[in-house]
Amino acid sequence: MSKFKNDTVQADARRFLDDRGSSAALAPNGLNPATIMEKAVKDRIVDSYFYKEQCFALNEADIIDRVVEHVNFIGGTHGASQKPSPFLCLAFKLLELAPSDAILNEYLSYGGEHFKYLRALACFYVRLTRQPKDVYQTLEPFLEDRRKLRRKARAGTSLTFVDEFVDDLLTKDRVCATSLWKMPKRETLEDLEILEPRVSPLGDLEDLLEEDEEENNDDRANGEREESGEISEGEMEVDRDEDRDDDWRSRSRSP
Amino acid sequence: MSDSKSKSAYGVAAGDTDFRKNWDLDEYAAKAKEREAKEREEGKARYEAKLAGKKYHKPLTGNETYTSARRNIIDVSAQVGKTQLVPAGTGVGKRGKGAGFYCEACDLTFKDNLQWVEHLNTTQHLLNTGQTTEVKRATVEEVHDRIEFYIRRKEDLEKEKATSLHDRLQLREEEMQKEAEEKRKKRKEETEKKRQEKEQAAKVKTEYGEDVRIEGEHDEDDMMAQMGFTGFGSSKK
Numbered sequence: 001m002s003k004f005k006n007d008t009v010q011a012d013a014r015r016f017l018d019d020r021g022s023s024a025a026l027a028p029n030g031l032n033p034a035t036i037m038e039k040a041v042k043d044r045i046v047d048s049y050f051y052k053e054q055c056f057a058l059n060e061a062d063i064i065d066r067v068v069e070h071v072n073f074i075g076g077t078h079g080a081s082q083k084p085s086p087f088l089c090l091a092f093k094l095l096e097l098a099p100s101d102a103i104l105n106e107y108l109s110y111g112g113e114h115f116k117y118l119r120a121l122a123c124f125y126v127r128l129t130r131q132p133k134d135v136y137q138t139l140e141p142f143l144e145d146r147r148k149l150r151r152k153a154r155a156g157t158s159l160t161f162v163d164e165f166v167d168d169l170l171t172k173d174r175v176c177a178t179s180l181w182k183m184p185k186r187e188t189l190e191d192l193e194i195l196e197p198r199v200s201p202l203g204d205l206e207d208l209l210e211e212d213e214e215e216n217n218d219d220r221a222n223g224e225r226e227e228s229g230e231i232s233e234g235e236m237e238v239d240r241d242e243d244r245d246d247d248w249r250s251r252s253r254s255p
Numbered sequence: 256m257s258d259s260k261s262k263s264a265y266g267v268a269a270g271d272t273d274f275r276k277n278w279d280l281d282e283y284a285a286k287a288k289e290r291e292a293k294e295r296e297e298g299k300a301r302y303e304a305k306l307a308g309k310k311y312h313k314p315l316t317g318n319e320t321y322t323s324a325r326r327n328i329i330d331v332s333a334q335v336g337k338t339q340l341v342p343a344g345t346g347v348g349k350r351g352k353g354a355g356f357y358c359e360a361c362d363l364t365f366k367d368n369l370q371w372v373e374h375l376n377t378t379q380h381l382l383n384t385g386q387t388t389e390v391k392r393a394t395v396e397e398v399h400d401r402i403e404f405y406i407r408r409k410e411d412l413e414k415e416k417a418t419s420l421h422d423r424l425q426l427r428e429e430e431m432q433k434e435a436e437e438k439r440k441k442r443k444e445e446t447e448k449k450r451q452e453k454e455q456a457a458k459v460k461t462e463y464g465e466d467v468r469i470e471g472e473h474d475e476d477d478m479m480a481q482m483g484f485t486g487f488g489s490s491k492k
Contacts, residue, residue: 008389011322012376052372053329061393061401062324068405102395111402114409 009097011057013046016096024098027129031181033095036128041177042092044077044084051089060099064111064118066090071117074124074165075152076177085152087121088176094125108138116147120165124176127169132183133194135170142166144201313382321391322381329375331356331368360384 010016016024016034027033037045045051054066067090075085099107104122112119119142126138145162168175173182189195202208304311341354353364356371360383365371374380381388393401 007392008321009392011381011388011390049369049372052369052376053325056376057322057324057390059324059390059393061397064398064401064405065324097392100395103393103398106395106398106402110399114402114406 009059013092013096017042017046024096027095027098028134029129029131029181031129033098033129036095036181037092037178041077041084041088044082045089045092048084048089050086051084051092054086055089055093058093058097060097060103063090063093063097064107064115067118067121068115071121073150073152073157074117074120074160074176076175078152078154082154084177087117087124088178090121091124091128091176091178094121095128098129104138108142112142112145116145116149116162119145120149120162123166123169127175127180127183128178132189135183136186136189136195136198139166139170140198315387316385319385319387322386322388323390329368329372331371 024033027036050070054070058066066086070086071090073085074087076088077084104126107118107122108126112122123139123142127135130138143163143166145166147162149160149162149165151158151160151165165175169180170183170186173180186195186198190197301311339354342352349363349365351362351364354366356365356368357363358365358374358380361374361380363374365374378388
């Protein structure tokens, strides 16, 4: 009987997390949403006060309330007790709710324009549950979103950007205390003609590489004539590297 | 039974027991009968459910609402600093009203906020407060509206923030002036009141000269003077 009632969802996660078999439907990529997150992380989420108080009886619209009011950083677990972040708790709630594509689109485009953490959350959810083709197609437009995000990890808080986060989702295998399922690479999908080759906003990648090579050739030709110039350039590069290192450290230290 | 009620045990009606409450025995008998019938019915349903190998659930009344999300953060510090009377014998177990977070619907008391939140999420509590344990899903339109609401709120907040320093200073000045005016008014009223009282007192004194004493009026004062003190704490006369 409950199978036909699709307009309601259970208020708590008890049935969703039942070890004897979840009643929830599979995600579009064929995974069981109840096992996408790791058991240890899942247990921490369900035990956390934020989840019990703020994530109880949410529906798709209430998720927006919570994101706007409570999410001000992305991340998995933090602190000595490995407290799960509100971001992660809400991602888990989304797995429970399994919102439709239309609602996800609202989160990503209309809501995402104004609330960057809502977009980050929806991107994370899309990466966890959708098919590879859809993941690439929905997430790639957000590689042009340059808004800042705060990221809290075990090491401390650092600065990141929406495009960086989306890139992590597409390329890395572990983000926000969740191991992402292994997605085929973009090149493979292109070879299978499932995806069109991507045109980077920077322009054609091969043209860029060619230009670089030409510049290098020019440099070499110049360098043969004036050797001293090349040495000084090399030193400068070293300096620049050190600068970047310092920059990175200070960034990770800042709150 | 009812005819024996009017007579006492000695056969004569006692006249001095009219103050006792007269219980309507029939009414209570009917009530008891009703309750017993209900209990028997429930017991039968329980038994049948057990025979069928199922768990018994109270039948729904049809007035249940969907469970909905909390609108605000649970305020656990609301009772800090308050004094409460707690019935004797509480403090053991959760049943009944005691010191802590008390749930009226379930008649339970909890000692910490974690237990309290967990209780608010239980099926037992939801059913006792007339909610199903299910949540209505939101449609795409609802989601869109909610996002719109938050965008509008954000814009309003920004507008508030955007008022210039000059404007804010002016607002503040006006507020301060208003406050000062009110204080001045209050002070004036008080001084006026005091002045009038003083005048009244002076008038009374001049009306009665020292030599025109009314019998018994100043007896108390005289007595106190004799005993060596002039008043009870207050310096006024």
